[in-house]
Amino acid sequence: MTSTADKATTQAVETVSLTIDGAEVTVPKGTLIIRAAEQVGIDIPRFCDHPLLKPAGACRQCLVDVAAPDREGNVRPFPKPQASCTMTVMDGMIVNTQHSSDTAAKAQEGVMELLLINHPLDCPVCDKGGECPLQNQAMSNGRTESRFIDVKRVFEKPLSLSSQILLDRERCILCQRCTRFSKEIAGDAFIDLQNRGAMQQIGTFNEDVLEFDGYEPIGVAAEDESGRAFSSYYSGNTIQICPVGALTSASYRFRSRPFDLVSSPGISEHDSSGAAIRTDHRRGKILRRLADNDPVVNEEWITDKDRFAFSWQNLNDRITRPLVRGEDGELHESSWPDALAAAAKGLRAAITGDEAQGAAVLPGGRVTLEDAYAYQKFARTVLGTNDVDIRTRTASDEEQDFLGSSVAAKGMGVTFADLEKAPAVLLAGFEPEDEGGIVFLRLHKSTGKQQVFSIAPFLTRGAEKLNATLLPTAPGGEGKALAAVKGSTDAAEALKEDGAIIVVGERLAGSPGAFTQALALAKRTGAKLAWIPRRAGERGALEAGALPGLLPGARAVTEASARTAVAQAWGVDSLPEAAGRGAAQIIADAEAGKVDALIVGGVTPSDLTGDLQAAIERTPFVLSLEVRRSEAAEAADVVLPVAPPSEKSGTFVNWEGRLRGFATALKTDAMSDHRVLDILARELGVHLGTGTVAEVSQQLGSLGAAAAKERPAAPKVDAPKVDAKPGAELILAAWHQLVDEGALQDGEPYLAGTGRTSVARLSRKTADAVGIQDGLVTVSTEFGSLELPVAITDMIDGVVWVPAKSPGSWVAQELGVEPGARVTVKGGI
Numbered sequence: 001m002t003s004t005a006d007k008a009t010t011q012a013v014e015t016v017s018l019t020i021d022g023a024e025v026t027v028p029k030g031t032l033i034i035r036a037a038e039q040v041g042i043d044i045p046r047f048c049d050h051p052l053l054k055p056a057g058a059c060r061q062c063l064v065d066v067a068a069p070d071r072e073g074n075v076r077p078f079p080k081p082q083a084s085c086t087m088t089v090m091d092g093m094i095v096n097t098q099h100s101s102d103t104a105a106k107a108q109e110g111v112m113e114l115l116l117i118n119h120p121l122d123c124p125v126c127d128k129g130g131e132c133p134l135q136n137q138a139m140s141n142g143r144t145e146s147r148f149i150d151v152k153r154v155f156e157k158p159l160s161l162s163s164q165i166l167l168d169r170e171r172c173i174l175c176q177r178c179t180r181f182s183k184e185i186a187g188d189a190f191i192d193l194q195n196r197g198a199m200q201q202i203g204t205f206n207e208d209v210l211e212f213d214g215y216e217p218i219g220v221a222a223e224d225e226s227g228r229a230f231s232s233y234y235s236g237n238t239i240q241i242c243p244v245g246a247l248t249s250a251s252y253r254f255r256s257r258p259f260d261l262v263s264s265p266g267i268s269e270h271d272s273s274g275a276a277i278r279t280d281h282r283r284g285k286i287l288r289r290l291a292d293n294d295p296v297v298n299e300e301w302i303t304d305k306d307r308f309a310f311s312w313q314n315l316n317d318r319i320t321r322p323l324v325r326g327e328d329g330e331l332h333e334s335s336w337p338d339a340l341a342a343a344a345k346g347l348r349a350a351i352t353g354d355e356a357q358g359a360a361v362l363p364g365g366r367v368t369l370e371d372a373y374a375y376q377k378f379a380r381t382v383l384g385t386n387d388v389d390i391r392t393r394t395a396s397d398e399e400q401d402f403l404g405s406s407v408a409a410k411g412m413g414v415t416f417a418d419l420e421k422a423p424a425v426l427l428a429g430f431e432p433e434d435e436g437g438i439v440f441l442r443l444h445k446s447t448g449k450q451q452v453f454s455i456a457p458f459l460t461r462g463a464e465k466l467n468a469t470l471l472p473t474a475p476g477g478e479g480k481a482l483a484a485v486k487g488s489t490d491a492a493e494a495l496k497e498d499g500a501i502i503v504v505g506e507r508l509a510g511s512p513g514a515f516t517q518a519l520a521l522a523k524r525t526g527a528k529l530a531w532i533p534r535r536a537g538e539r540g541a542l543e544a545g546a547l548p549g550l551l552p553g554a555r556a557v558t559e560a561s562a563r564t565a566v567a568q569a570w571g572v573d574s575l576p577e578a579a580g581r582g583a584a585q586i587i588a589d590a591e592a593g594k595v596d597a598l599i600v601g602g603v604t605p606s607d608l609t610g611d612l613q614a615a616i617e618r619t620p621f622v623l624s625l626e627v628r629r630s631e632a633a634e635a636a637d638v639v640l641p642v643a644p645p646s647e648k649s650g651t652f653v654n655w656e657g658r659l660r661g662f663a664t665a666l667k668t669d670a671m672s673d674h675r676v677l678d679i680l681a682r683e684l685g686v687h688l689g690t691g692t693v694a695e696v697s698q699q700l701g702s703l704g705a706a707a708a709k710e711r712p713a714a715p716k717v718d719a720p721k722v723d724a725k726p727g728a729e730l731i732l733a734a735w736h737q738l739v740d741e742g743a744l745q746d747g748e749p750y751l752a753g754t755g756r757t758s759v760a761r762l763s764r765k766t767a768d769a770v771g772i773q774d775g776l777v778t779v780s781t782e783f784g785s786l787e788l789p790v791a792i793t794d795m796i797d798g799v800v801w802v803p804a805k806s807p808g809s810w811v812a813q814e815l816g817v818e819p820g821a822r823v824t825v826k827g828g829i
Helices: 004-012 033-039 102-117 133-141 177-185 236-241 304-308 336-351 369-382 397-406 416-421 437-445 461-465 478-483 490-495 506-510 514-525 538-544 560-570 583-591 612-618 631-635 673-683 693-703 764-770 811-815
Strands: 015-020 023-028 063-069 075-077 094-096 165-167 247-249 262-267 276-282 285-291 323-325 331-333 359-363 424-428 451-456 469-472 501-505 528-532 597-601 621-626 638-641 650-653 659-662 729-735 760-762 776-780 785-792 799-803 822-827
Touching: 015 033, 023 033, 033 094, 063 102, 102 133, 165 236, 177 236, 177 437, 236 247, 236 285, 236 304, 262 659, 285 304, 323 336, 336 359, 336 597, 336 621, 336 638, 336 673, 359 369, 359 583, 369 538, 369 597, 369 650, 369 673, 369 693, 397 506, 397 514, 397 528, 416 437, 416 501, 424 478, 424 490, 424 514, 451 461, 451 478, 451 490, 469 490, 478 514, 490 514, 501 506, 501 514, 506 514, 514 528, 538 650, 560 693, 583 612, 597 612, 612 631, 621 631, 621 673, 650 693, 729 811, 760 764, 760 776, 764 785, 764 822, 776 799, 785 811
Parallel strands: 015 094, 359 597, 424 451, 424 501, 451 469, 501 528, 597 621, 621 638, 729 799, 760 785
Antiparallel strands: 015 023, 063 075, 063 094, 165 247, 262 276, 276 285, 323 331, 323 638, 650 659, 729 822, 760 799, 776 785, 776 822
């Protein structure tokens, strides 16, 4: 039934009627002719046109015959064919496409002939061959023979725009899709048209400049724009939208023909956006990934990490059979029955007996909803403990209470569309371009129409592209900064507008009082609140209850009624009552010999400030569920191989709370974590019931969401004042850059080459106080040190920023502290 509001909206849309190839069409006023034709199934050839880019009229392939009413109402034909991708419709217009007009057909044939004058006829070896619009339309809308007999224009090839993106200039038809995407969508205007006439081409950069920190080329004057490389987190999209084979990727170039590939839809495992992707594989091996079209999430774009970082799943260290540590102290391949028996024996010893100290579970942050559910249910029903935590990162009890009270089982309170339409957005502890790629693209669409405020030490390049206003804050001081957004401040006034949004990231867990103040700010301004974690599995794990103090559906472990409801649904007598230990405490206690068994699933020790490696080595029994022979797996007693995302089906829950289900792309014998845990539970005499995605879905559906009284109370934590002053000790700021040295980017050297140079950022005042002018700086703690080039940045004083895990800057491993800690900074030797 249509509501009154919907009727009013419908009536408010002004429409026009026109005729296209004899068919009458009614469309909204302002619609392009090419879009109106699409609505009635009439195809007009095109190259430069793209529905998500502004009209350009660059290729002229979409020429059509047009007649329109003049001022007196007489329908008069235009003197020559018009580009249907730039002309909007009008009432009474008559359009004849190549299907009904010889003039339009001849014009299109002429344009095609001109485009092919210099285009090489190398379709059999071109990466675009078989899926090329130029190839297809040359057959459908071109001349049967070419009249061009002279020598074609040639360029040196390929030209490396970056380590990943290669350009064959002689194939380019100057449609400008790549340059328009770079400017309009990504905000990275590093390529453009150069020269004129026959020598016009996509511009290049100064190849002598090799170092680029993401802001300015190191050693190059700021005004020298030629020093900028094609440094963009979204550059791979230009390959996909290129209508010819001009832009290719170094990793896929000449590796396959499109008609040899099998395509499978999927969801990216790299961040919490849940971007839709298409996986193209051949003979059991993934050869490329493309963006899939999903208008409500990622539209037609993905990050370069989503696109290129897939090799990690099939490197030489892939585990295909269970491993059991033998009497010689080495891991040996074993059968599944023997490995499961060994795992059951080790876990049984840890949870039975008077002196048993129990077991704990540390799943990785990129597991699916089903896997997270299985891990937490295994911990509570098989091991009898709430010591399970997905948050193998900076975490806090305040964050857990915030998530349980305000995020979990709340549905989609904020969506991508809401972010795009919001009049104002406040970012706290979250950098969209680095930590939520697709989120940045949606915000960038509204640049100029939206106010963005960033609570951070400095404005990142991504924040600058959003025209964000900086609310300068040292790490740990975000709580006070959020509390200060009140009264008549610009941010407070902006957030009072209808539809305004406050975005908080997982890094606020390291800032006491920040989540408390975020809730208070949302309450006093009326703004919506969204939590956007970095890793793909975080929101699903939250819904599944894979946190020490939360059961599925946001139920607090300490609430008796919540435990009773879950226990009855699971068919068990009771659940453990005490809130479990968080990941940091589990690791510390295991290192101190207070844990008898650990189950580790896809956790990278070098990502953690706690010494997980030492904890594993000092724990009597360790079970690892892993895809590859990682550091954790190498130190485990039993290793059970599990499937990577491409070889299993499952569900990611993105930051919106939207279920992002995906099917198996590559069919192998590998099993998902939830199935392996189900089999292991049977070995221990417990029916877990998590063998299939359907079983887990049924269980979660039957549990539902917690009642209000079963949820944890909203946090109430005081926000301390952080004293950041230039001096001998500075406050450390750090976060992961999108392209860094994370484990899921292993095996992709071309992608790694596009990462930004690691630098230590200081304000000029802070650098002067420390006695640093240029060159290298040493950032150190009692644990260790980093030596990096210094980049003087307009930022808050008393803070030094370094990337969390980029080349030469592994903060957790080398400094042993988390952001917000005090570090010493000195000039390099």
